[in-house]
Amino acid sequence: MATTQTELIPPPQVPLGTQGFQVSKLGFGCMGLTGAYNDPLPEQDGISVINYAFSKGVTFFDTADIYGGSGANEILLGKALKQLPREKIQLATKFGISRRDVSRLADVTIKGSPEYVRSCCEASLKRLDVEYIDLYYQHRIDTSVSIEDTVGELKKLVEEGKVKYIGLSEASPDTIRRAHAVHPITAVQIEWSLWTRDIEEEIVPLCRELGIGIVPYSPLGRGFFGGKGVTENVPAVSSLTSHPRFQAENLNKNKNIYDKIESLGKKHGCTPAQLALAWVLQQGKDVVPIPGTTKIKNLDQNLGALAVKLSEEDLREISAAVPVDDIAGSRYYNGFDHISWKFANTPPKV
Structure with missing residues (x-):
């Protein structure tokens, strides 16, 4: 059973990667x-x-x-950090995406030159008004620049004390391996949820081989498993209005997935969002x-997911309830999928 709001369990501190970085x-x-x-x-x-x-108890913040x-x-x-003990915070930020027109999601350039880094x-x-960044990610991979130059x-920056640990986001297996050879990569941030599972075949095993932590973003399917587009409308100002999986025809099909998770959530005494998380x-x-x-109520609900205990059989049952082939719509915004990890191979060494 998930805990009630007054019984929230603080997330434990755990190692992220094998270089000594501890996060909630x-x-x-x-x-x-x-x-x-x-x-x-x-x-x-x-x-x-x-x-x-x-x-x-949340100490790991991502921007x-x-x-x-x-x-x-x-x-x-x-x-916000000025009001908190800096030594107890793990601060992650990213570089690498430059948007020419903030009104157009797809109108971006990817940069990874040493000077830009x-x-x-x-x-x-x-901007953060800090002396160091705990975890600094390359947000997306610049295919015009050798990953060795970027990570170099x-x-x-690590040697100068401005960055403690290095991460990659939406990087391909080849890029991850080559980057790790230059300097240990502590974490790979990548989309992973019940309806986005394409990293399980290659990325996850590689990270475990190299001792790299995995930081899933959008673990609730961009809010879908919290009811976005199902029990509550997608706001008109939301970027989700252009997301393929939230388009009317696809969304109507995907609601069947939500219904299955809602049913399984009742079995485990938790909400669909808590089960998915x-x-x-x-x-x-x-x-x-x-x-x-x-x-705040959603934050409490997310924290409640820590109390939902699932057996290996439970995990398999939940996975089977969301067949990947049944998901309607691609995982990326139209015109934006070219910067996902499947397209993020860097050019060969020269």
Whole structure:
């Protein structure tokens, strides 16, 4: 049974990767606080959500220089950190996506040159108003730049004390292996949920071979398993209005998936969101999902997923309830799938 709101279990501290980095087993993705799936929260409300998450044991916070436009998300998180003990926080941010037109999701360029890496790091440190970044990810892979050059510059930032650990996001197996040969990669952030499982065949085994932690983003299917588009409407301002899986025809088919998880949730005494998140949480000790929300009640619900205990048989039953081939619509926004890990191979060494 999931715990009630007054019995929330703080997430334990667990190793992420094999380089000594410790984080809370459940992280918090900050992207939505400055607008993505909903209207941006007022600044103080966003800070309050972050503070509340910390008060419940969440210490691993994830942002990126592109979130909110003009670094707004990093600025917000930086202000929240001023109210928290920095030494107890694991701060992750990212570089690598440059959006030319903030009104067009697909209108982006990917950059990974050494000069760009350094300039982004310096800018993020300033916006966050911190002396170091705990985990610095390359947000997407620049296929015009050798990964050895990109990670080589990240290695220098580690040596200078500006970054503690290095991560990759949406990187292919070849890219991960080559990057890890230059400097240990601590974590790979990648989409993983009940309805996005394409990393299980290659990415997950490779990360475990190399001792790399796995940080699933969108573990609730961009809110779908929390009822987005099913029990509640998708806001008109949400980027989900252009997401293939939330288009009317696809969404009507995918609602059958939600119904199955809702039924299984009742069996385990929890909500569909808690069951979906518990499924991700229990994929391995090296898995640390980072669901985000703008609502305290949803944050409490996510924390409640830590109390949902699933056996191997339960995990198989839940997986079988969501056949990958039954999911309607691709996992990426139209015109944006070219930057997923399947397209993220870097050019050969020269």
